[in-house]
Amino acid sequence: MPWTIRVRRKFNAAHFLTDYHGSPEPLHGHTWEVEVYIEADKLDKGGMGVDFVEIDSFLKEILPDYKLLNEVFDFSPSAENVAKWIYDQLKERYPTLKKVVVWETENCGAEYVE
Ligand SMILES: [Zn+2]
16 A cells, blocks of 8 residues: 555553563553554545544543553553554554554664554
8 A cells, every 4th residue: 555644642651571581570661652554545535544633532542641551451561562452452443554663762662563
């Protein structure tokens, strides 16, 4: 598909890995950044593939802002697992979803592509 629609959104949340080289990681927080990539093969009359605002408000609805991720999820909340979880939430609504990237810090993140 010729277009990729990209939307970024940040959220704040604490987490710890339940098994970090054999023991639980200390609790800490991040301003996480999520990037969503949705493909489009055609545009509507206004020139849009997918409405940025619609994607952004769906992200706002689902992202666990100001939460302890270990209490929200039943899996170890690594960037890898959080990226897959967000991908799964979006995929039903946006079947042309290509990938989700989750950044824990400016330099460290994980990407999920099916
Ligand atoms: Zn972390």
